[in-house]
Amino acid sequence: MIKLDRVSMVYPGGNxxxxxxxxxxxxxxxVFIVGSSGSGKTTLMKLLLKELNPTSGRVVVMNNDLSTVTHKGIPFIRRQIGTVFQDFRLLKxxxxxxxxxxxxxVVEASAKDIKVRVPELLSMxxxxxxxxxxxxxxxxxxxxxxxxxxxxANRPAMILADEPTGNLDPNNSNEIMRLLEQINGRGTTVLVVTHNREIVNQMHRRVITLNRGIMMSDEMEGGYRDEF
Amino acid sequence: MSFKAFSYSVNQGLLSIRRNRMFSLASLGTMVACLFMLGVFLMILINFNHIVSSAESTVTISVYFNSDVSAEQIAEIGKNINAREEVESAKYKTADEAWADFSKDYYEDNGDLLASFGEDNPLGQSDSYIVTLKDVKDQKEITKYLQNITGVRYVNSPQSTMDALNRLNRIISISSLTLILILFLVAVFLISNTVVVGISVRREEIAIMRLIGATDHFIRGPFIVEGMVLGLIGAVLPLLLLFGLYELLLHMAVNELATMASWLELMSAGEIFAWLVPICLLLGIGIGLLGSVFTVRKHLQV
Known part of the structure; x- marks a missing residue:
């Protein structure tokens, strides 16, 4: 689904x-990707969505080597990834x-499909x-x-959630995580980027820990590691 | 682009015009002013050209002879003039015919005055050739040729009038084209400004669209439609206004101008608008398209 092969990213200016x-x-x-701010989580998200290109290494998303995807092909990769953000990004x-x-x-679904699918999602x-x-x-x-x-909405193969509980109280955070688990239970890959210790520790899922751009650990049933 | 994407672009483009009402009205106003002025200049230009060319086509050169020149010599000269490549025709006009034409033009409504001339022909010794040219450009050369023929007393050529008309035509053409170009640039700038405002108002929506996999065409479409619609409305409004005004002018022309000079005949609204409609529509949509495409390319990196 996702493969990062010796990926490095250096911003102009040497960061x-x-x-x-x-x-x-x-x-x-x-999978949880955890780390404090400045650990490289956001950069990783941007690489997966091909908002940025790595300085070196290879990023493969759903069998597509992103270095070979043309500008025109980017939307079609993104359609297979559902994104959720800390600030919701809804149109007010x-x-x-x-x-x-x-x-x-946006993906040119028919009016009939929209009529059926939206109430279904709202119920879900x-x-x-x-x-x-x-x-x-x-x-x-x-x-x-x-x-x-x-x-x-567009039945993505993967959900990419960037700090989905960042602006929520514990009850609402738990509710969102429960929904993500449900979605994962139906076969959708879920990647959650977070620094919410409680949630990571509660769920006993795979945890990849980043610190200052370096991958510190990758544990199959991990928890939030405070030492980094 | 699919029909769905197209109808989305049209919907969103129209919505954007409504949302940015003030900016849309400002660029629309400028557009209407630009194309209205363009229309006025074109009307003047087209009519002026029409008047000049109809004046040119009726321009003739008259050649008069000395009294001692015999009829045979005049006939020989006529033959030579007719043989010239530049000459369409050279018709002989006797002094009696010249007087008949003159009295018809100037004394038709004043029979008493005409009768006072009796049998006299004040235009005696005015036998002439009326020379019509194939191309008015050759007028100078032919006039010179005619003046150099032995026995020719006087050559009446309207060269200076035509030169003045042509000079005026050129001045009007150049000044209107310069003004139109400036207005064109102002209109492109204003449309571009409106689109920039539209982009900044919808920045969040555009960012979301990018993330959920909208294609470049889908994101840019509404802004291009916005520019084109503004251009289209900006072309149709001045056309309607110009049509009304031209009809009014034609109505006045029939009553007033026609009595001033017979050659001062304006083109019909149909003839003028056969030019104006496609020019204004193309320019309007073109300005809208140009303004929005450049802006979207510059300000909307997708």
Missing amino acids: RALDDIDFHIKKGEF DRTVYDNIAFAMR VGLANKGNCHPNELSGGEQQRVALARAL
Whole structure:
């Protein structure tokens, strides 16, 4: 599903964000990427979405070596990855329904598919009766659930969540993680970038730890390692 | 681009025009002003050219002879003039015919005054050839040739009038083209500005679109549509305005101008707008397209 082969990333000015990162994530896995700020988590996300190109090494996403993907091919890679962000990134001038439908319109889904799929997703994330609300009428947890529904709209093979619980209280954080587990249970690969210690320790999933761009550990049933 | 992507672009483009109402109105206003002025200049230019060319086509050179020149000599000269390549025709006009034409033009409504001339022909000794040219450009050369023929008393050539008309035509053409070019650049700049505002208003939406896999065409489409629609409206409005004004002018021309000079005949609205409609539409949509494509390429890295 994802393969990083000796990937390094040095920003102009000499700042080394990632140094010789090497890991492989299989289809259907649930993986945490943890580390404090400045550890290289965000750079890693950007590499997986081909927002950046590595200085050296190879990034393979769903059997596509990203170094060979042309500019025109990038959207088609991104369509297979559902992304969730700490700040939700919902369109405030549109309803919850339209926010989710928007993701499907972008990939030119038919109106009929949108009509069927959006209510299905709203039910899945427990917001069946909130379709007509605007994002600012929802709580943080509800907004993140909308973002999750939007990420799932086009049935991606993988969910990439960047600090999905960063703006949420513990209850809402647990709810989001429960949903991510559910999604993973249906076969979707889930990659969560976080520094939320409690959640990582609760879930006993694979944990890749980064510190100042270096991969410190990769444990199959790991926890949050404070020593880094 | 698929139909779905196209209809999305159109919807979003129109929505963006509505959202950025003030900027859209500003660029639309400039566009209307630009194309209206362009239309006015083109109308003047096309009509002026029409007037000049119809004046040119009716321009003739008259050749008069000395009294001692015999009819045979005049006939011989006529033959030589007709043989010239530049000459379309050289028609002989007797003094009596010249007087008949003159009295018809100037004394038709004043029979008493005409009768006072009796049998006299004030234009006696005005036997002439009326020379029509194939191309008005040869006028100078032919005039010189005619003046050098032995027995020719006087050659009446409207060379200076035509030269003045042509000079005026050139001045109008150059000044209107310069002004149109400046207005064109202003319009492109304003459309570009409107699109920049549209892009910054939708920056968040664009970022999300990129992340969820929208193609370049899909992201850029609405902005291109926005520019083109502004261009299209900016072309249609001045065309309607110009049409109304031209009809009014034609109505006035029939009553007023026609009495001033017979050659001052304006082209019909149909003839003028057969030029103006495609020029304005092409320019309007072109300005919109140019302004938005350049801006999107510069400000929207996808």
